[in-house]
Amino acid sequence: MYEISIKQVLNYLENEQFVELQKDIDQLHPADIVPILNDLPSEYQLAFFSLLKHETASDVLPELNDDVREHILQNIQQNHLVKIIDEMDTDEAADIISELEEDVSRDLLRKIDEEDSQQIKQLLKYDEESAGGLMQTEIIAVQKDLKRDELIEYIRENHDEVENIHYVFVVKEDQQLIGILEITKLLLARSEATAEEMMESEVISVKADVDQEEVANMFRKYDMFILPVVDNNNRLLGRITVDDIIDVIDEEASEDVYKMVGLESEDRVFTHPLSSVRKRLPWLTLNLFTALLVSSVVGIFEATIAELSFLAVLMPIVAGLGGNSGTQTLTVITRGIALGELTISNTYRAMFKEITVGIINGIIVGSFAMIITYLLRGDIMLGMVLGIAMICNMFIAGLVGSIIPIVMKTLKIDPALASSVIITMLTDIGGFASFLGLATLILL
Amino acid sequence: MYEISIKQVLNYLENEQFVELQKDIDQLHPADIVPILNDLPSEYQLAFFSLLKHETASDVLPELNDDVREHILQNIQQNHLVKIIDEMDTDEAADIISELEEDVSRDLLRKIDEEDSQQIKQLLKYDEESAGGLMQTEIIAVQKDLKRDELIEYIRENHDEVENIHYVFVVKEDQQLIGILEITKLLLARSEATAEEMMESEVISVKADVDQEEVANMFRKYDMFILPVVDNNNRLLGRITVDDIIDVIDEEASEDVYKMVGLESEDRVFTHPLSSVRKRLPWLTLNLFTALLVSSVVGIFEATIAELSFLAVLMPIVAGLGGNSGTQTLTVITRGIALGELTISNTYRAMFKEITVGIINGIIVGSFAMIITYLLRGDIMLGMVLGIAMICNMFIAGLVGSIIPIVMKTLKIDPALASSVIITMLTDIGGFASFLGLATLILL
Numbered sequence: 001m002y003e004i005s006i007k008q009v010l011n012y013l014e015n016e017q018f019v020e021l022q023k024d025i026d027q028l029h030p031a032d033i034v035p036i037l038n039d040l041p042s043e044y045q046l047a048f049f050s051l052l053k054h055e056t057a058s059d060v061l062p063e064l065n066d067d068v069r070e071h072i073l074q075n076i077q078q079n080h081l082v083k084i085i086d087e088m089d090t091d092e093a094a095d096i097i098s099e100l101e102e103d104v105s106r107d108l109l110r111k112i113d114e115e116d117s118q119q120i121k122q123l124l125k126y127d128e129e130s131a132g133g134l135m136q137t138e139i140i141a142v143q144k145d146l147k148r149d150e151l152i153e154y155i156r157e158n159h160d161e162v163e164n165i166h167y168v169f170v171v172k173e174d175q176q177l178i179g180i181l182e183i184t185k186l187l188l189a190r191s192e193a194t195a196e197e198m199m200e201s202e203v204i205s206v207k208a209d210v211d212q213e214e215v216a217n218m219f220r221k222y223d224m225f226i227l228p229v230v231d232n233n234n235r236l237l238g239r240i241t242v243d244d245i246i247d248v249i250d251e252e253a254s255e256d257v258y259k260m261v262g263l264e265s266e267d268r269v270f271t272h273p274l275s276s277v278r279k280r281l282p283w284l285t286l287n288l289f290t291a292l293l294v295s296s297v298v299g300i301f302e303a304t305i306a307e308l309s310f311l312a313v314l315m316p317i318v319a320g321l322g323g324n325s326g327t328q329t330l331t332v333i334t335r336g337i338a339l340g341e342l343t344i345s346n347t348y349r350a351m352f353k354e355i356t357v358g359i360i361n362g363i364i365v366g367s368f369a370m371i372i373t374y375l376l377r378g379d380i381m382l383g384m385v386l387g388i389a390m391i392c393n394m395f396i397a398g399l400v401g402s403i404i405p406i407v408m409k410t411l412k413i414d415p416a417l418a419s420s421v422i423i424t425m426l427t428d429i430g431g432f433a434s435f436l437g438l439a440t441l442i443l444l
Numbered sequence: 445m446y447e448i449s450i451k452q453v454l455n456y457l458e459n460e461q462f463v464e465l466q467k468d469i470d471q472l473h474p475a476d477i478v479p480i481l482n483d484l485p486s487e488y489q490l491a492f493f494s495l496l497k498h499e500t501a502s503d504v505l506p507e508l509n510d511d512v513r514e515h516i517l518q519n520i521q522q523n524h525l526v527k528i529i530d531e532m533d534t535d536e537a538a539d540i541i542s543e544l545e546e547d548v549s550r551d552l553l554r555k556i557d558e559e560d561s562q563q564i565k566q567l568l569k570y571d572e573e574s575a576g577g578l579m580q581t582e583i584i585a586v587q588k589d590l591k592r593d594e595l596i597e598y599i600r601e602n603h604d605e606v607e608n609i610h611y612v613f614v615v616k617e618d619q620q621l622i623g624i625l626e627i628t629k630l631l632l633a634r635s636e637a638t639a640e641e642m643m644e645s646e647v648i649s650v651k652a653d654v655d656q657e658e659v660a661n662m663f664r665k666y667d668m669f670i671l672p673v674v675d676n677n678n679r680l681l682g683r684i685t686v687d688d689i690i691d692v693i694d695e696e697a698s699e700d701v702y703k704m705v706g707l708e709s710e711d712r713v714f715t716h717p718l719s720s721v722r723k724r725l726p727w728l729t730l731n732l733f734t735a736l737l738v739s740s741v742v743g744i745f746e747a748t749i750a751e752l753s754f755l756a757v758l759m760p761i762v763a764g765l766g767g768n769s770g771t772q773t774l775t776v777i778t779r780g781i782a783l784g785e786l787t788i789s790n791t792y793r794a795m796f797k798e799i800t801v802g803i804i805n806g807i808i809v810g811s812f813a814m815i816i817t818y819l820l821r822g823d824i825m826l827g828m829v830l831g832i833a834m835i836c837n838m839f840i841a842g843l844v845g846s847i848i849p850i851v852m853k854t855l856k857i858d859p860a861l862a863s864s865v866i867i868t869m870l871t872d873i874g875g876f877a878s879f880l881g882l883a884t885l886i887l888l
Contacts, residue, residue, distance in 0.1 A: 312756035336713035
């Protein structure tokens with residue numbers, strides 16, 4: 001495959017050798033142009049983008065990093081953008097238009113192809129993260145009693161707008177979806193076969209308002225390439241292709257990891273620093289209050305620490321191991337929920353397992369810690385206190401790491417929000433309280 | 445769609461009403477049978493599985509939870525398994541066979557269809573996590589000068605084994621891949637068109653030894669449904685379908701989250717507790733040593749704490765916020781690396797950004813903490829010490845949270861291994877040392 005380095009591109013741009021650059025770009029796959037544009041300094045981005053053919057530009061624009069796309073959309077000439085959007089599938093056009101300022105997008109919708117414009121306006125009404133927000137309206141729908149050659153003729157006349165057809169949808173006169181027909185079957189059928197005879201009538205479809213996470217689960221479950229989208233009366237509205245689902249799965253996976261550490265999904269590597277600050281601040285403020293709570297628990301034992309200052313030296317060990325152990329349990333459970341492995345009937349088993357693992361690991365690691373403490377400090381009772389506190393805290397870690405996300409799931413709160421900040425607060429409190437509490441009882 | 449509850453199924457099984465149960469199962473989609481089997485008590489799993497038709501069983505078996513599949517494979521009669529595997533695509537058959545004991549699998553490979561057996565043996569040679577390990581050998585490969593109707597005839601004769609065809613591959617006589625031909629194009633072509641004329645000759649393919657993560661990135665980048673796999677001489681070996689890539693993406697996403705908290709990917713919700721204990725123990729032991737290291741840093745300041753015991757009460761605040769802030773940065777950076785957003789040319793920008801965010805958030809949250817401490821303890825100098833330590837530590841969090849995964853990536857070590865245990869160790873040390881150090885200098 002043809003390749004070009006970012007250095008070469010910069011070289012062309014700096015010397016204004018646009019003709020030569022364009023010749024090189026024309027040989028690239030759109031997917032290979034995306035990383036180049038993402039890496040260019042912003043002052044060159046628009047110049048480079050303007051060199052792309054409209055069709056190529058329509059493939060490149062939706063795939064760019066958010067900040068690069070934003071920069072281009074803010075500076076591109078409207079006539080140019082109109083031509084690019086005319087080349088896009090409706091689902092991508094709707095995504096781009098939703099990113100524009102309202103007056104710009106209204107203006108633009110008047111200038112693009114009328115039929116597309118109508119469909120895009122419809123699409124913009126759906127929640128971006130629903131089946132309707134994911135679907136494209138470019139589909140081939142056929143009537144059930146068309147014969148093979150009529151069907152082929154119909155597809156020939158209507159396939160222009162649709163990429164990756166693979167299937168046509170069979171509908172009744174009122175657009176109700178009754179079947180799905182693989183193109184391969186059409187190719188191999190007898191000439192007198194009708195759409196209804198060739199189609200698969202047990203068709204799996206999704207309603208437009210279903211959340212994208214559930215849509216992704218359908219693709220996972222049924223191993224599909226294409227999923228038809230219908231309204232509440234089973235009338236065909238559009239289709240979702242699997243390539244868009246891969247984006248959804250990536251997005252949802254990021255979101256789950258992000259939520260666990262209290263990040264918002266729009267907070268990416270190249271989000272503007274001030275925007276990242278704003279996004280992380282509420283959560284860090286919450287964290288400040290959980291830390292103050294932890295601190296106040298330690299405060300209960302200030303008199304003990306004043307007497308036995310080495311307790312302050314050892315107490316981070318108990319809290320630290322509990323925190324990490326709790327985060328492990330939290331991760332296993334939330335991931336199990338996300339992938340649909342955890343159901344109502346098996347949650348107790350999962351909880352019981354995590355608690356068991358916590359206790360056994362606590363006993364083993366606690367014993368190590370006890371021995372090491374004894375060797376370092378020569379105090380067997382101190383070692384015992386540390387070891388027992390560790391067992392207690394790793395039991396707490398298994399308990400809260402599993403019970404909190406499971407309860408949240410039952411209450412229909414997103415379990416990934418049971419972020420590590422809550423779990424570490426509880427294991428910090430558990431660790432400090434059990435260690436300092438035992439020490440107060442036994443050592444003082 | 446037809447549905448049946450786990451209660452009904454159990455009821456049938458307990459009363460040995462197998463005929464009635466079978467009638468109900470026959471109406472279910474294989475994908476809907478999987479969760480039922482996963483939820484059944486293990487004593488009923490084999491009885492239920494035996495009621496499935498061979499073709500259904502061949503769809504269900506690969507999708508089951510690991511422990512359920514293991515239980516079935518250990519107890520199923522070999523003749524039954526042979527019939528089920530004969531119905532599978534080669535890629536799935538190879539996955540199942542690789543899970544069997546060696547003597548069982550050798551025996552089985554002798555009993556299944558000879559041609560399949562040869563191909564499966566070939567597939568078993570590839571690394572499970574490579575393109576070769578993912579591909580299926582059921583493909584339709586055609587010669588370049590076949591005309592349209594000859595092609596259709598060829599597909600008619602050879603399509604039996606292949607599900608979801610959508611594309612045929614065009615090869616030279618020595619099986620070298622020269623193009624890919626969408627079935628839709630074939631349907632719409634003139635009758636005298638040859639394969640070579642209709643095909644897309646800029647075909648994207650992958651070598652059999654490429655890692656599955658890179659394969660997934662190709663699907664992401666080029667929005668494909670199907671990817672041909674070739675050997676080092678560009679000879680066609682098989683194809684990878686996008687539904688298998690979705691599994692890879694799920695798997696890799698789990699793996700990334702898991703590594704960050706020191707978990708192994710085989711450690712799932714229902715892994716046996718003792719196996720989970722064994723898997724988590726090495727990492728918790730490492731964690732014990734990092735905790736001892738942190739503790740020894742606190743130990744340097746034991747004399748200060750003995751004098752000013754309230755420092756021990758406040759010190760978890762500095763460490764806690766730094767730890768969470770560092771984990772946030774770590775998550776943003778590793779996720780950016782996993783999705784390919786971070787390239788060599790933009791790493792400095794990413795690091796600089798994270799450090800900036802750390803400092804700004806440190807100043808804001810540090811000021812809050814300073815005021816709160818002053819209000820609670822009435823000591824302005826103590827508040828200052830806490831606030832400044834917090835700024836220092838959140839700077840450290842931004843620095844180590846970004847620099848460690850980036851350096852690991854440069855050294856070609858998996859950046860997700862820069863687990864939270866390392867980051868929290870560093871932010872713990874940073875937090876305790878800066879707070880207790882400043883306190884020793886200023887307050888003592």
